[in-house]
Amino acid sequence: KTKPIQTQLKPKQTQFKPNFKSKMPVDLVELLEAIGRMVKVFCEKLYWKGDIMKAKRFWIYAITAALVCLNIFLAARTIAAEKRQYREELRMRIRGSEGVYIFVDVIAQTKSAEEELKEQFEADVDLELQNSDIKIFTKEELETIPGRPRLSVYLVAYEDPAYKDAYLYCFRIAHIEDATLVRNYGYAEGICWDSGHYVGRGKESAIRQAVKTQLNKYISDYLAVNPKKPAIPKQRQGRL
Numbered sequence: 438k439t440k441p442i443q444t445q446l447k448p449k450q451t452q453f454k455p456n457f458k459s460k461m462p463v464d465l466v467e468l469l470e471a472i473g474r475m476v477k478v479f480c481e482k483l484y485w486k487g488d489i490m491k492a493k494r495f496w497i498y499a500i501t502a503a504l505v506c507l508n509i510f511l512a513a514r515t516i517a518a519e520k521r522q523y524r525e526e527l528r529m530r531i532r533g534s535e536g537v538y539i540f541v542d543v544i545a546q547t548k549s550a551e552e553e554l555k556e557q558f559e560a561d562v563d564l565e566l567q568n569s570d571i572k573i574f575t576k577e578e579l580e581t582i583p584g585r586p587r588l589s590v591y592l593v594a595y596e597d598p599a600y601k602d603a604y605l606y607c608f609r610i611a612h613i614e615d616a617t618l619v620r621n622y623g624y625a626e627g628i629c630w631d632s633g634h635y636v637g638r639g640k641e642s643a644i645r646q647a648v649k650t651q652l653n654k655y656i657s658d659y660l661a662v663n664p665k666k667p668a669i670p671k672q673r674q675g676r677l
């Protein structure tokens with residue numbers, strides 16, 4: 438009699454193909470597929486060694502970690518989308534603006550320091566707007582412009598006792614226009630564009646650079662919805 442051939446059944450090998458219904462970047466899908474293949478190979482080795490419970494626990498840990506990473510990624514995408522939407526709303530608020538009046542308000546330890554910083558930042562803002570061809574209204578012109586648009590720079594700077602020639606500072610840039618309250622038609626100041634509050638410590642040059650960075654963001658948003666008008670070439674008059 439011939440002995441029957443004993444065959445060992447192996448689990449069915451299937452390729453790991455996750456089905457993601459939501460739209461995701463290709464690199465993220467490839468990364469999840471690679472992690473899935475690694476986890477699968479490792480669990481199969483544990484299974485053939487007889488550590489079935491350990492393989493199951495590893496699968497649970499791997500799936501939990503993947504879900505946590507996926508939630509973090511989706512949350513980051515949601516926050517980024519909300520920031521883009523908020524910035525687009527700010528752009529729409531300053532659409533159609535014909536220019537701004539520069540208003541700089543500085544709070545410092547001494548009156549002389551306030552005047553010095555105010556003059557310096559007024560000159561910096563004026564230069565950046567002029568270089569971007571954004572019209573700057575005078576105080577007299579501002580009263581005749583609807584909404585009285587003004588670009589306000591608020592700065593608080595106090596000398597840091599721990600470091601020489603350094604300041605503890607906080608600043609904010611905002612495009613403000615006159616508004617009307619809906620409930621009683623009263624006067625209010627409407628914020629059309631806002632940089633948010635920025636806090637730091639550094640020398641005057643560092644503060645100027647930080648303000649200039651946020652000012653360039655405002656200029657970029659302003660020109661995105663109020664593009665520069667093309668220059669009209671002068672026509673030459675021919676001889677009769």
